[in-house]
Amino acid sequence: MAPIVRISNLEKYFGRLHVLKQVSVDVAAREVLCIIGRSGSGKSTLLRCINFLEEPSFGSIEVDGIKVDSGVKGKEHRQLVHDVRLKTGMVFQEFNLFPHMSVLENVIEGPITVKGMDRAKATELAEQNLDGVGLLFKKDEYPNRLSGGQKQRVAIARALTMEPKVMLFDEPTSALDPELIGEVLNVMKKVAKDGMTMLVVTHEMGFAREVADRVLVMADGEIVEDAKPDALFSSPKDPRTKALIERYRTGAN
Amino acid sequence: MIRFHAFPYPAFKADHMSTDSTTAPVSKPVLSQAELLYEAQQRQTRNFRRNVSLSWGILLLILLYLFSGQSFLGIRTIRLDFEFIRENIGFIAEGIPQTLLVSFLSITLATFLALLAALGRLSTIPPLYALSTFYVSLIRGTPLYLQIFFFFLALPQLGIILSGLFAGVIALGLNYGAYMSEIFRAGLASVGKGQREAAIALGMTPWQTMKRIVLPQALRFAIPPIGNDFIAMTKDSALVSATGFVHEVMWRATRVGRAQFHNLEALIIAALFYWMMTIILSYVQGIIEARLARGDR
Numbered sequence: 001m002a003p004i005v006r007i008s009n010l011e012k013y014f015g016r017l018h019v020l021k022q023v024s025v026d027v028a029a030r031e032v033l034c035i036i037g038r039s040g041s042g043k044s045t046l047l048r049c050i051n052f053l054e055e056p057s058f059g060s061i062e063v064d065g066i067k068v069d070s071g072v073k074g075k076e077h078r079q080l081v082h083d084v085r086l087k088t089g090m091v092f093q094e095f096n097l098f099p100h101m102s103v104l105e106n107v108i109e110g111p112i113t114v115k116g117m118d119r120a121k122a123t124e125l126a127e128q129n130l131d132g133v134g135l136l137f138k139k140d141e142y143p144n145r146l147s148g149g150q151k152q153r154v155a156i157a158r159a160l161t162m163e164p165k166v167m168l169f170d171e172p173t174s175a176l177d178p179e180l181i182g183e184v185l186n187v188m189k190k191v192a193k194d195g196m197t198m199l200v201v202t203h204e205m206g207f208a209r210e211v212a213d214r215v216l217v218m219a220d221g222e223i224v225e226d227a228k229p230d231a232l233f234s235s236p237k238d239p240r241t242k243a244l245i246e247r248y249r250t251g252a253n
Numbered sequence: 254m255i256r257f258h259a260f261p262y263p264a265f266k267a268d269h270m271s272t273d274s275t276t277a278p279v280s281k282p283v284l285s286q287a288e289l290l291y292e293a294q295q296r297q298t299r300n301f302r303r304n305v306s307l308s309w310g311i312l313l314l315i316l317l318y319l320f321s322g323q324s325f326l327g328i329r330t331i332r333l334d335f336e337f338i339r340e341n342i343g344f345i346a347e348g349i350p351q352t353l354l355v356s357f358l359s360i361t362l363a364t365f366l367a368l369l370a371a372l373g374r375l376s377t378i379p380p381l382y383a384l385s386t387f388y389v390s391l392i393r394g395t396p397l398y399l400q401i402f403f404f405f406l407a408l409p410q411l412g413i414i415l416s417g418l419f420a421g422v423i424a425l426g427l428n429y430g431a432y433m434s435e436i437f438r439a440g441l442a443s444v445g446k447g448q449r450e451a452a453i454a455l456g457m458t459p460w461q462t463m464k465r466i467v468l469p470q471a472l473r474f475a476i477p478p479i480g481n482d483f484i485a486m487t488k489d490s491a492l493v494s495a496t497g498f499v500h501e502v503m504w505r506a507t508r509v510g511r512a513q514f515h516n517l518e519a520l521i522i523a524a525l526f527y528w529m530m531t532i533i534l535s536y537v538q539g540i541i542e543a544r545l546a547r548g549d550r
Contacts, residue, residue, distance in 0.1 A: 053450055085456040096451035100469050110455035113465055155451075162455060 002065075004029040004197050005050065005166055010059035010070075012045055012221075019045050020056070021221040027166070032198045034208035034229075037218035038244065043201045046218070047168050050199070051088045052081045063087045064165045086114070089159030093171040095151040097143040097158070103130065104139040107158045114162070122161070129157040133187045149180030153187050160191070167191065169200040205248045209233055217241045320521070337515045338522060344509055345522050348502035349530070355421055355490040355501060360483045362426025363433055370430060371437030372463075385434070392431035398492050400424045405496045417498020425490065429482055436478045440471035476545060480538035484531050491527070502526050 003026035012020035019042045027033050035043045048054040050061055056070035064087045068080045098106050107126035111117040117125075130136040133153035143151055152172055159167060169188065173181040185207050192198055192211050202208060208215050209229045217225040217232070219240040225232060236242045322332035366388075373385025392400070401424040408415055415423070444467045452462040494504035502523050510519030 051454055053454060082456060082458075085454060088454070090451075090454040092447060092451060092454075094447050096445075096447040098448065098451070098466055098470075100473065109465065110457075113461050114456040158455075 001028065003027055004031075004064050005199070006060075006062040006067075007046070007050070008060045008062070010046070010049060010061070011057045012042070012049060012054060013057045019221050020049070023059070023221070023223060025216065025223065025226075027197060027199060029165075029197055030195045031213045032192045032200065032211055033214050033216060034212040035199065035201045035216045035218060036203070036205070036208060036244065041218040042221040043216075043218045044170055047170050047199060047201050050166075050168060051085050051090055053090075086162070087165045088168055089162050089164035089166070090168045091152065091155050091159055091170065091172045093174050095143075095148070095155045095175070097146075097151055097154055099143050102140050102142055103135065103146070103154050106143070106154060107161050110158065110162045125163075126157070126161050129160045130154070132160070132190070133157045134183075147180060148176045149183045152176065152184045156184075156187055156191065160196075166197045166199065169198065169202070171201050171203065173202070173204055203248070205233070205245070217244065219244075331517075333518050333521065334515055337513060337518050341509045341513075341515075341519065342522055345502060345505045345519065346526065348500055348505040349526060351418075351499060351501035352487060352490050352503075352526075352530070355418065355425070355493055355499060356483060356487045358418075358422045359425035359429060359490065360479070360486055362422060363429035363482070363486075364479060366426060366430030367433035367437050370434035371441055374434065374438055375441060388427075389431045389434055392428055397424070397428045397489060398495065400428055401492050401495060405498075417493065417496045420496065421490070421493030421499055425486060425493065429486060429489075433479065433482055436475050436482075437471065440474040441467060443474045444470045473545065477538070477542050480534075480541065484534045484538065487530050487534065488527055491523075 005025070005027035007023060007025045010020050010023040011018075023042075023046060025033075025046075035046065037043045045054055049056045050063065052061075052068070058070055060067055060069045061084065062068070063084045066080060066083045066087065068077070068084055097103075098109065101109060104123065104126055107130060108119065108122040111122040111125065112119060127136055127139065130139055133156055135150060135153055135157065138146060138150065138154075143154070146154065156172075172188065173184050176184065181204070185204065188198070188200070188207070189211050200207075200212070212229050215225075215227060215229050215232045216223050217236075217238065217240065219238075224238045225236065225241045227237075232241065233245060236245055318330060320331045320333055323330055370385045370388055373381045374389075376382050376385070401421060404415070404420040404424045405417065408420060448466055448470070449462055452466045457465065490501060491503035493499045494501060494507060497504070506519040506523035507516075510516035
């Protein structure tokens, strides 16, 4: 089966800084892929290139049959980028809920404004997803009344309500108090179980080990290891992976 | 708030809280400690407010005395013709609606221009950026008084005859718009990058992102400073009287003052009216700000 996400020869420069070097990854449908690595390794940039929050310098991105070459400009390119964004949902480290909208309004905003869905249908869909993350009872609250964990769960519901083919998680638990991490990871597990294709940039090794089908290790803008979690965590091949896993092991306990 | 030791600390009177005298007196002191502290704090706040009001009253009395025409210990005060004031206060008061109208129309125009200028300033399209900075630079680099005359004198040459009112509104609007563009720029900048990214990731176009996500938050940020500028504008609107065609408070004061050689009295009446207007508008603004703060999200 053709991969649902295909990243080919991706290069990204920030000014003179070379942050992604010839990165190529295929992700199969329903696969959960965790991307780990030290900060500055390029893992977030890779994720943000997939929905063009960062425009790649070279290479191409293909999501669910829509292929976008980088380095191209113009209307056609913008349309392709837009199509890719409709296929992907993103969850940010800092939640980025819209503070001037209630929880429900946050979740229906995308379907209504972007897809032109009618309000009743969007609301129905939104309520299903809010129920899915266990926060339907908060639908009329404003984000400032929610805990960090609740905000992130709403953010997940907001992304899911766009009915994407692929979900991108950019360090979804890094801004959370330790006791709130679990609730978000549980919701993510549930999303994975429901068959969503997920790319997760994370520092949560436990989550990677338990939920991921595959783990990518990034260092210095390159993928240094790409393996099943069991293999990776029990016998890491690259010394940088070893160091990374060791660091978390000692850090966590 | 920190100076607890200054308060009557001991649990001295449980009676002022006790509505029910049959309650066991033993359980009282535990509660009353906190209650007493709270009461003392409340009392301090009340005292502060009362003393401020009192001081205001005294300052007002002193101000009034300065215009009483009395002489005390060789200190002379200003003598006013109250007969003149009584006769002309009505005529000057009739200018209040005009003053408010000019201010209201001007602030509306200014808000609109300020928003456009701020968006232009953030634009990556060179002509738009240039237009915005050019406008702000030109307007901020010349006096408002001059601008008002300019529109009054220049537009007729172009075959555009505007009433004094509209020439004034255009000048005031353009002027305040240039200054207020900074408010909107700050407002737009206050909306974090993450908000835009979240909108873009949902698939919103730049325009949708601006309209649905960025602007509503920026406007919220900008409302209190706009209120400030509106209050300032009620006073600057006095400058349009210079053209002689807008019969607002200042124009009327100057007119009757000059005609009857009572400039000082007339100006003092005008000053009173401006002061009263700004007090009322400040009060209204306070309410709006409190409401915004309450719904802060």
